[in-house]
Amino acid sequence: MHFKKMERAYLVDAKWINEGYLPTVEEYMNVALIIAGSSFWPAAMLAGVEDVTDDAFQWACSDPKLAKALAIVTRLLDDMFCDEAPLQPSIIVFARLISIF
Numbered sequence: 731m732h733f734k735k736m737e738r739a740y741l742v743d744a745k746w747i748n749e750g751y752l753p754t755v756e757e758y759m760n761v762a763l764i765i766a767g768s769s770f771w772p773a774a775m776l777a778g779v780e781d782v783t784d785d786a787f788q789w790a791c792s793d794p795k796l797a798k799a800l801a802i803v804t805r806l807l808d809d810m811f812c813d814e815a816p817l818q819p820s821i822i823v824f825a826r827l828i829s830i831f
Contacts, residue, residue: 739764759802762809766801769793 739761746753753761772790776782790797 733770735764736767736770762805763798763801766805766808769797772797 742761743765745751772794773787776787776790
């Protein structure tokens with residue numbers, strides 16, 4: 731399930747780039763957080779833990795706010811310091827987001 735969401739998000743991102751579409755901040759963040767793996771990584775990290783409880787695993791699979799917050803920070807930092815062309819849609823949307831604050 732998580733991988734399908736990621737694949738779809740990558741396709742949307744690629745479509746935006748190919749079409750020169752500039753998404754809104756909300757559109758971009760919805761896709762960017764999926765690509766960052768905010769709903770996938772908490773459960774994946776618990777998979778290797780020997781004494782994990784069912785409650786902990788259920789929490790990790792519930793798309794916790796902590797994981798979303800971490801994904802926002804890491805995704806925006808990645809966009810800010812990426813080596814790609816400065817006119818990529820993600821960079822422009824990031825600049826819009828910064829101007830809000």
